[in-house]
Amino acid sequence: MGIHVARFRMGGEVRWGWVRREQVIPIPGRYESLAEFLAEGAARARGMAAAGSVGEGLALAKLELLAPVTSPCNVVCQGQNYRSHMLEVGQDPDAKDFNQFFRKASSSLASSTEDIVKPERVRMLDYEIELGLVIGRRISGPVRVERGGLHEFVAGIVMGNDISARDLQLAEGQWHKAKSFRTFCPVGPYVYLLDAEDCARLMDLRLQLSVNGEPRQDASTSEMLYPPEETLTELSEVMDLFPGDLVLTGTPGGVAAGRNLSKLARQVGRFISVFLSDKTLAKLILKQGNTAGYLKEGDVLRASISSPDGVIHLGTQENRIVTRALEAPVREARAKVG
Known part of the structure; x- marks a missing residue:
């Protein structure tokens, strides 16, 4: 069985700890990054757990x-x-014949309790709860990854939220830009370090997300079209991956964009996704101007991922939406361009 670890601040220092019930047991050593922790600290954490040596614990709630x-x-x-998710946006999941990838800037990473900053110009801010794979070893060429051997490549799993500015994504067709604003990728609070026996559990995890207490997403990882082992096998043919890298594995139905697109489909018919180009469809959605369900100032997102038996639980994220205007120099530069 794997173990849960967390990164925390204590007395001005950043430390790592083994999460045991409602306590955090500090792990010896100082690790500036997740990659450094995986290189040495993860083995120390496993050793502590195997020995049953808990030492002096810190109250989780106070960290x-x-x-x-x-x-x-x-x-x-x-x-x-x-x-x-494919069905809610009018796509046929049985017809999909490729694995779709994109990137987020790592500067979008935020903590599980940090405020998500909504740029003032964004009107359609969306949420996407996702299971994240933490890469545990360097992959510099094609490899064949099997489900039972995932732990050989994936050090652990973590909860993520792919926050997205849908109006920018649709109007400009720039996924990276729309999804990479600072704070647009809350992760944590824990990393669950995988053991071999955990690999089979990854396709039976429950993802749940609510907005202001209203359930929005509730699904199982069993819905995935391309499971982690297939995804890593394909990615290894394309790019190098390094310890501490993050692979987010997609989101289930219930996002604000899907809810609004479903309403639009009922109004004009399901032919919209068949006969209209993506660009034309995007213009139709933006022209409709329906922002119901999208995130606004003061909204609170709450998310969790766990296995049915509770052995794997990735903690709870609770993030508030705050709005921030563009800085004056940026506004002035944009005005000159316009």
Whole structure:
């Protein structure tokens, strides 16, 4: 069985700890990044757990937990990887014949309790709860990854939220820009370090997200079209991955964009996704101007991922939406360009 670890601040220092019930047991050593922790600290944490030596624990509730995934790193994302999400946006999951990838800037990483900053110009801010894979070893060429051997490549799993500015994504077609604003990728609070026996559990995890207490997303990882082992096998043919990198594996149905697109489909018919180009469809959605369900100032996101038996639990994220205007020099520069 794997163990839960967290990154936290204590007395002005950043430390790592083994999470045991409601206590955090500090792990010996100082590790500036997730990659450094995986190189030495993870083995120390496992040794502590195996020995049953808990030492002096710290109250979890009193600690400032930090993002366990650290920048700089690769943040690679899968698009439309859940059946329910494809159906809600008018796509046929059985017809999908490729694994879709995109990137987020690692500067978008935030903690599980940090405010998510909504740029003032963004009107359609969306949420996407996702299971994240933390890469545990360097991959510099094609490899064949099997589900039972995932732990050989994936050090652990973590909860993430792919926050997205849908109006920018649709109007400009720039996924990276729309998804990479600072704070647009809350992660944590824990990394669950995998053991071999945990690999089979990854396709039976429950993802749940609510906005202001209203359930929005509730699904199982069993919905994935391309499971982690297939995804890593394909990615290894394309790019190098390094310890501490993050792969986000897609989101299930229930996002604000899907809810609004479903309403639009009922109004004009399901032919919209068949006969209209992506660009034309985007213009139609933006012209409709329906921002219902999208995130606004003061909204609170709450998310969790766990296995049915509770052995794997990635903690709870609770992030508030705050709005921030562009800085004056940026506004002035944009005015001159216009």
